[in-house]
Amino acid sequence: MSKPIVSMKQVNYAYENKHALKNINFEIKQGSFIGLVGPNGGGKTTLVKLLLGILKPHQGSIDLFGTPIHKFKDWNKIGFVSQKANSFNRGFPATVHEVVSMGLTAKVGYFKFFTKEHKQKIADAVEHVGMSEYLHENIGDLSGGQQQRIFIARSLVSDPELLILDEPTVGVDAENVQKFYELLHHLNKHKNITLLLVTHDIGTMTRNATDIVCLNKTLHFHGNPLEFSNLSENDLSEFYGHPLNLVTHNH
Amino acid sequence: MLANFFEYEFLQNTFYTGLLIGLIAPLLGTFIVVRRLSLIADALSHVTLAGIAFGLLLEKKYAVGITPFYTGMAFSVIASVFVEQLRRVYKAYQELAIPIILSGGVGLSVIFISLANGFNTDLYNYLFGSVSAVSRADMWMIIGISVIVLTTLFLFYKELFMLSFDEEHAVVSGIHSKRIHFLFIVLTALVIAASIRIVGVLLVSALMTLPVAASIRIAKGFKQTILLSIIFGETSVILGLISGYYFEIPPGGTIVVISIIILLICISVKRLWFTLSRKKAIQ
Numbered sequence: 005m006s007k008p009i010v011s012m013k014q015v016n017y018a019y020e021n022k023h024a025l026k027n028i029n030f031e032i033k034q035g036s037f038i039g040l041v042g043p044n045g046g047g048k049t050t051l052v053k054l055l056l057g058i059l060k061p062h063q064g065s066i067d068l069f070g071t072p073i074h075k076f077k078d079w080n081k082i083g084f085v086s087q088k089a090n091s092f093n094r095g096f097p098a099t100v101h102e103v104v105s106m107g108l109t110a111k112v113g114y115f116k117f118f119t120k121e122h123k124q125k126i127a128d129a130v131e132h133v134g135m136s137e138y139l140h141e142n143i144g145d146l147s148g149g150q151q152q153r154i155f156i157a158r159s160l161v162s163d164p165e166l167l168i169l170d171e172p173t174v175g176v177d178a179e180n181v182q183k184f185y186e187l188l189h190h191l192n193k194h195k196n197i198t199l200l201l202v203t204h205d206i207g208t209m210t211r212n213a214t215d216i217v218c219l220n221k222t223l224h225f226h227g228n229p230l231e232f233s234n235l236s237e238n239d240l241s242e243f244y245g246h247p248l249n250l251v252t253h254n255h
Numbered sequence: 256m257l258a259n260f261f262e263y264e265f266l267q268n269t270f271y272t273g274l275l276i277g278l279i280a281p282l283l284g285t286f287i288v289v290r291r292l293s294l295i296a297d298a299l300s301h302v303t304l305a306g307i308a309f310g311l312l313l314e315k316k317y318a319v320g321i322t323p324f325y326t327g328m329a330f331s332v333i334a335s336v337f338v339e340q341l342r343r344v345y346k347a348y349q350e351l352a353i354p355i356i357l358s359g360g361v362g363l364s365v366i367f368i369s370l371a372n373g374f375n376t377d378l379y380n381y382l383f384g385s386v387s388a389v390s391r392a393d394m395w396m397i398i399g400i401s402v403i404v405l406t407t408l409f410l411f412y413k414e415l416f417m418l419s420f421d422e423e424h425a426v427v428s429g430i431h432s433k434r435i436h437f438l439f440i441v442l443t444a445l446v447i448a449a450s451i452r453i454v455g456v457l458l459v460s461a462l463m464t465l466p467v468a469a470s471i472r473i474a475k476g477f478k479q480t481i482l483l484s485i486i487f488g489e490t491s492v493i494l495g496l497i498s499g500y501y502f503e504i505p506p507g508g509t510i511v512v513i514s515i516i517i518l519l520i521c522i523s524v525k526r527l528w529f530t531l532s533r534k535k536a537i538q
Contacts, residue, residue, distance in 0.1 A: 056427050057427075058423075058426065058427060079427070079428060079429045084424070084427050086423060086424065092420070092421060093289070093291075093420075095471070096289055096419075096420055096477075097289070097471050097474055097475075097476060097477055097479075097480040098416075098420060098476060098477045099475060099476035099477075101476070102416070102476055102477050102478070103420070105413070106413075106416070106417045106420060106421070106424065106425075109413045109414060109416075109417045109425075109428065109430065110428035110429045110430055112413070114410075114411075114414070115410055117413075118413070140475065140476070141475070142475055142476065158424075
């Protein structure tokens with residue numbers, strides 16, 4: 005748990021007339037489980053898009069696994085579960101197996117085909133998220149929570165070292181959210197996958213994450229959950245720009 | 256009919272060509288439908304009409320011997336490139352590309368048709384399809400197009416599938432979405448041009464979408480959807496050609512009507528199955 009697999013230095017990004025990210029310095033260490041929290045419009049999704057190479061920083065540099073992002077080719081090392089995963093076309097006729105196979109498409113490469121080993125990997129990934137019995141069902145026939153697990157399986161199948169999840173629990177019911185965090189915890193501890201989770205749910209993050217990062221255009225806080233919970237309500241309100249009721253989970 | 260089939264070359268041409276487009280139109284159509292591009296096929300077919308009218312005009316007025324088939328195909332491919340540009344210009348209103356291209360196609364057709372002094376049988380055949388219009392040369396051309404379409408889809412199946420399901424994810428994974436999409440839209444233009452001889456301009460998009468609409472109701476998964484679409488497409492083409500030949504009706508009409516019957520059967524079967532399994536679940 006030492007070397008940084010992601011590092012952002014002095015990163016700035018602006019949309020047409022809006023400065024979305026200011027002077028971001030940020031590292032993700034291997035094996036950590038980072039909760040990225042912040043208000044809407046605070047730049048969380050922008051930061052994720054920069055890490056995924058969808059957007060390019062206007063200033064500053066980003067290194068992924070020690071390589072500058074513009075030279076980085078090993079995108080298989082990074083898995084991504086997007087916010088949009090639960091707003092896909094539900095009428096799309098694809099089985100769970102077919103959906104998860106897409107996680108291998110880029111890794112297998114052009115002009116090559118899935119082999120028996122690939123198919124086994126797909127089945128394994130689906131088993132890993134506890135959805136084996138649905139392997140040949142249409143994805144549209146599953147519940148929101150189940151679909152989210154399938155999208156996790158899709159990002160796991162290429163054996164990523166870093167998994168980025170952008171508000172994956174939106175639209176998933178409370179019980180399944182709990183199961184979902186158990187799955188993430190398992191991936192982090194037992195599969196040694198580094199996690200970056202963008203979320204609104206500060207309470208759950210303080211129990212699950214190893215690091216909390218608060219982002220509202222600039223980086224307001226980066227520390228462990230204990231330090232985070234020691235922040236005064238004033239600090240948080242200032243950072244959110246308005247008074248905040250912290251939802252606490254007592255288990 | 257069987258005796259006629261062996262006797263007349265034009266029937267053989269039509270039948271073999273029909274079998275090929277019954278395969279490639281629903282195959283590509285599955286991707287078109289799931290990407291919600293059904294209307295683009297319609298727009299492109301109208302531009303193809305403009306190309307055909309242009310070809311007929313050249314033939315009639317200037318005795319230039321380019322088959323309308325080729326001018327139609329050229330127009331269709333050029334329009335497919337424009338569609339992509341327009342979709343990029345109007346990002347938030349991507350469907351605007353359809354009326355622009357479609358009305359452009361019809362407008363040009365009207366101009367070329369008038370310049371060529373109006374309708375003739377040839378044009379009528381292009382509009383609604385024909386059992387007798389396919390020449391040996393057309394057949395070879397369509398065989399060539401089919402080989403190109405099948406090979407490309409076979410090679411890029413997994414990338415196209417991924418792009419159709421979730422474009423953002425595909426791009427993040429490093430798939431060249433623009434290039435693959437371009438390839439796809441050009442294939443669509445080619446398939447439209449190939450199908451027009453049999454089903455006609457006005458109904459070509461039906462052969463790409465109706466069999467898919469039927470199979471999507473009952474299939475499990477994408478591959479099964481493709482397979483059923485092809486079976487439905489072939490059934491419609493074969494029955495449509497035979498009935499068109501017997502009743503002397505343009506096959507475009509009979510093929511579409513049979514496709515719709517298949518579609519209705521699939522919807523009913525699905526509904527029946529739903530009701531039965533719900534009853535079972537309640538008990």
